[in-house]
Amino acid sequence: MASIKKRVLKNGTVKYDVTVTKRGAPRLFKSCSTMALAKAWARETERDIERGAWRGTAMAEEMTLGQLLERYSEEVLPSKRSGTDLQSRVRRVMKHNIVRLPLIALTPEQLAQFRDMRLKSTVQVGGPKGKTIRRISGQTVRHDLALIRAAIRHALREWGLVLPAGDPVQHVRLPPQSKGRERRTEGDEFERILAEARSSKSPKLAAAIEFSVETTMRRSEVCNLRWKDINFERKIARCLVTKNGDPRDAPLSARAIAVLQSLPRRDGDEGELIFGMKPGSYTQAFNRVVDRLGLENIRLHDLRHEGASRVAQKLNGNVIALAKVTGHKTLSMLQRYTHLRAEDVATLLD
Template sequence: MATFTKRGDGQWQAKVRKKGYPVQSKTFKTKVRAEQWARNVESEMDRGVFLSTSIAESTLLSELVDRYLTEVAPSKKSEADIKVRGKLLKGKLGDRVLAAITPLTVKEFRDMRLETVKGDTVRKEMSLLSRILKLAQQEWDIYLPRGNPVGSVAMPPKGKGRDRRLQSGEQERLLREAKEYGGYIEDLIHLALETGARRGELVNLQWANINMLKRTAILSDTKNGDDREIPLSSKAIEVIERQPHHITGFLFPIRGDSVTQAFSRVCQNAKIKDLRFHDLRHEATSRFFEMGLETMEVSAITGHKDLAMLKRYTHLKAEDLAKKLG
C-alpha cells in the first residue's frame, strides 16, 4: 500500500508498505512523479523482482572507495598504487551517488583522463572502478540499478609494451655511477641482471632462503602469489657472498621505493635516459633467450605463467641473430 505526504518544502514523500519487504520511501517534487514511482515499486514487489536502490541512491562513490581502501587494498601487493588511483577516483567522481554513475559518466571520465595521461593509466583507473562496483554488488549487498556501468564502456587500447634494453656502453656507465653512489644499488643492479628478479623480490630476499651449496634462492610471496626457486649464476653468488649479514635477515635491508630513487639518481648521473629498474628484468630475460635457454626454462626463472606475456620480453637483438644466420 502506498501513501503520499506533502512536505513543508512543497515536495511529496511517497511510502510503500508491503508484507515481507522493508518500507520504501522517496521524495519527489510533484505528486505525479511520487505516484508513478510508487506504482513501479508495488508492481515489482507483486512480481517478486523488487530490489531496493536506496543504498545506491544515498551512498557516494567516495564512501565506497574509502571502504575498498580500508578493507581490501591492504591485502594487495599493489596497495600503494591502488591508493593513488583510489584518491584520483574520489577527486573526479567521488561526489556522485552510486545510482548516478552511468556508462556516460564513465565514458566522460575516460575521455577526460586521456587528455592528460596514457591509455594504460586510464585502463588501470577504470579497472579499479569496475572492481569496486563489482564488489559492492557481490559482497556488500548494494544493488546498482544499471549494473556495473564500466562494463558498457570501451577501455582505451593497450599501449605497446616497453622494450627498453641496455645499449652499448650503458651497463658499464650504470655500474660505474652506481659504485660511486654507494649503498646497495650497485649489487642490486648486478643481481637484477643475473636473475631477472623484480625489485620487490630482491628487497624481500632473505638469507634463510638462499642455498649457497645448491646455488639457488627462493623468492617468497612473488607477484603471482607463489614462491619461486631460482638458479644463481657464478656472478650472482659472488654478489651475495660480499653482502654483510643484517640483523633483519634480509639480503638487502632497503625499501623498494628507496631502490627506485637511488636507481633514478644513478641513471641521471650516468646520463642514461628512459631507463627504469624494472627494465633490468626485461634485459635479463632477453639475455636468457640469447644464451639459448628454452621458453619453459626462462619461465621457471622469471616466474612468468603467461607465455604470451613472456614473449614480449624476448626482443632479441637483430645484429646478434644475423651473426647466428651466418
C-alpha cells in the same frame, strides 16, 4: 499498499509520485513520468517485498565514489600484494571530480567522460635535472577504471551495495592496451648506471641492480629476498613474494651468486633482508641514478626486460628454461619481456 499522486511542475511537466508502504521494508518513494510506469514500479516493488527479494539502494544514494574508494583502500587493499601501489592509484583518482558523484548516479556516460579526460591529461616525469611532460598512457587509464570496477564489485558482493543497473564500468569501452615496452640499456648505459649506483648513498643499490639483471627478478622479489631463501649449494633463490602469489625457485647464475657473496650479512640472522630496501625505495633510488646520468626513458622494470633478453641469448631459444628463470607461465608474456637484437640473433645463425 501503493499510492500515486499526480504532480505538475512549473514548466508544465507531469510527474507521478509513487509511495509504497508494505511490511518488510521502509516506506519507498519513486517519481515516474507516466501513470503506467508508476503502476508498474509499484507492482514490482510490492512483489519483491513479498517474496523477500527487495534490496534497498540507500547505500548507493548516500555513498559517493570517493567514499567507496576510501573504504576500499582502508579495508581491502592492505591485504593485497600490490596494495601499496593501488593505494597510490586511489589517491590519484581521488583528485578528479567524478569521485563526488553518488554511486547511484555513476553511469557509463560519466565514466566515459572520466576516461576521455584522463587520456587528454599529461604528467610530469623525470627528476629536477630532466623533467619532461608526456600524455597519460591508455594503460594507466585502464588501470584506473579497473580499480573503480574492483571497488564497486567488492561492495556489491560484500557490503550490500545495490545498483539497479549493475556495475557501470562493464559498459565502458576501455582504451586500447599500450604497446609493450622494448627499452633495453644500450652501449655503456648499464655500466654507467652501475658506476653511479656505487657512488650513491644507498650501499646495496648497485648490487641490487646487477642482481636484478642477472636473475630477471621482479622488484618485489628482489626486495623481499632473505638470506634463508638462498641455497648456494643448489644455486637457487626461493621467491616467496611473487606477482601471482605462487612461490617459485629462481636459478642463480655464477655472477648472481658472486653478487650475493660480496654483500655483508649478520652472523646467525637468516631472516635479514638481503638488500635492505623496500620496493618503492628501490625504484626511487634507481630513478635518482638515471636522472643524474641524464638517461631518457628508462625505468627500473626495464632491468627485467634487459635480463630476460640476455638470458634468452645465453639459452639459445630454450623457452622452457627461460620461463624457469623469469617465472612467466605463458609464452605470450615471455615474448613481451624478451627483446633480442637482430645482430644478436645473427650471431646464433653462424
